[in-house]
Amino acid sequence: MEKEQADAAGEDEEPPVSRNLSGPPETQVMTDPPVVIWEDEVRQLLHYQALLPRLEEALGKFSRRDSAEVIQPVRTTITLQKHHGFLGLMPSYMENDGILCTKLVCFYNREAGSTLPATQATVLLLDSEYGNVKAVMDGDAITNMRTAAVSAISAKLLMRPEAEVLAILGTGNQALSHYNVFTELFSFKEVRVWSHTREGAERFRNSVSGPVTACVSVEEAVRGADAIVTVTRCTEPVLFGQWVKPGAHVAAVGACRPNWRELDDVLMKEAVVYVDSREGAMAESGDVIRSGAEVFAELGDVINGTKPAHRGKTTVFKSLGMAVEDAVSAKLVFDQWKSRNSHT
Ligand SMILES: NC(=O)C1=CN([C@@H]2O[C@H](COP(=O)(O)OP(=O)(O)OC[C@H]3O[C@@H](n4cnc5c(N)ncnc54)[C@H](O)[C@@H]3O)[C@@H](O)[C@H]2O)C=CC1
Ligand SMILES: O=C([O-])C1=[NH+]CCC1
Structure with missing residues (x-):
């Protein structure tokens, strides 16, 4: 039958969800269009209980520097000067796990005048063999949860087990995800928060279910704290070593540019410094680069x-x-999504 006739008869129509990639017949593959999994659904599908062990494993694999386990370059960043921001490209390939993924994340400098959110992220999960995009996901929910989960892993490994007081500096999205996972995993007797605005700390206190002390100064929040999380958009130091209790653990999450700081030189030089990626820290962390502090180890x-x-x-x-954190999170979301949708 001629093609036009077949079309009219509806006999050679592709299944609507498949695409025939062009090329010689022996290389043609059928691909489904990507699924889109957005914020609310990502939140429903991602749970710390499943995420934490996958992240811990990924951090360990990354630090082994075995290219069959992980290929992850340092984030490529371009400046969006007009908007006081940056676009970060974060690809990773985990060959043994069959994960190919990239995150695109824009982040903005509030102190330079941006009124945009701190981050705006999208994650693309690809088929690791054919290279087609399997899923497009909201990257902000993933970024908030995986970042907090990695900080919680740092606390599990480095914080004193008898820790009683947690201080969180900053009261935005990361503050909330850090509060959630830290209070889920550890039994703090007191949680203190500080924001550069009084309303910020009050709003945060009212948005969580557990008791929180809203502090008016950083010093008040961190004096005597056993664990301190810095999740601000500062570009100058806000946490000073003179206030930090000896033996405390600090998870420093903001200040992701080579000339941005959250911690002062005293703290950076007195503390034993761990990072997620040595190469990343030497390229991007103002706290590491500008203080000249030695990086002792990666968490992995x-x-x-x-x-x-x-x-x-x-x-x-x-x-x-790190990109591998997004990759294992995205794989988990996609697997959960598939098992939820396989029955419908
Ligand atoms: N290490 C990582 O993997 C990641 C780091 N980040 C960084 O974490 C930080 C927090 O991100 P989000 O919670 O999403 O931002 P957000 O905008 O939701 O919250 C930022 C917090 O910083 C406070 N803040 C803003 N300007 C300040 C200033 N000049 N001094 C003191 N506090 C100030 C705000 O009041 C707010 O409480 C950002 O620096 C962001 O770039 C974000 C994602 C991943
Ligand atoms: O890993 C990440 O997504 C980011 N780190 C700094 C800003 C966003």
Whole structure:
């Protein structure tokens, strides 16, 4: 039958969900269009209980530097000068796990005048063999949860087990995700928060279910704290070593540019400094680069048992965010989505 006749008869129509990639017949593959999984659904599908062990495993794999396990370059960043922002490209390939993924994240400098949110992210999960996009996901829910979960892993490894007081500096999205996972995993007797505006701290206090002390100064929030999370949009130091209790653990999450700071030189030099990626920290962390502090280890080295966890000393975990964290999170979301939709 001629093609036109077949079309008219509806006999050679493609299934609506498939696409025939062009090329010689032996290389043609059928691909489904990507599914779109947006914020509310990502939140429903992603749970810390499943996420935490996957992240811990990914951090360990990354630090082994075995290219069959993880290929992850340092984030490529371009400046969006007009909008006081940056676009970060975060690809990763985990060959043994069959995960190919990239995140696109824009982030903005509020102190330079941006009124935009701190981050705006999208995650693309690809078929690791054919290269087609399997899923397009809201990246903000993933970024908030995976970043907080990695900070919680740093606390599990580096914080003193008898820790009683948690201080959170900043009261935005990351503050909330950090509050959620830290209070889910650990039993703090007191949680304190500080924001650069009094309303910010009050709003945060009213938005969570547990008791929170809203503090009017950073010093009030961190004096005597056993764990301190910095999740601000500061570009100058806000946490000073003179206020930090010896032996405290600091998870430093903001200040992700080489000239941005959250922590002062005293703290950076007195603490044992852990990072997610050495290369990332040397390229992107103003706290590391400008203080000249030595990076002692990656979190993955501690997980792999190749570097010790100095729980008795003051420790800083400088987080910049890694593509493998997004990749294993996106895989988890997609697998959950598939099992939820396989019955419908
Ligand atoms: N390490 C990582 O993997 C990631 C880091 N980040 C960074 O974490 C930080 C927080 O992100 P979000 O919670 O999403 O932002 P957000 O905008 O939701 O909250 C930021 C908080 O910082 C406070 N803040 C703003 N300007 C300040 C200033 N000049 N001094 C003190 N506090 C100030 C705000 O009041 C707010 O409480 C940002 O710096 C962001 O770039 C975000 C995603 C991943
Ligand atoms: O890992 C991440 O997504 C980011 N780190 C800094 C801003 C966004």
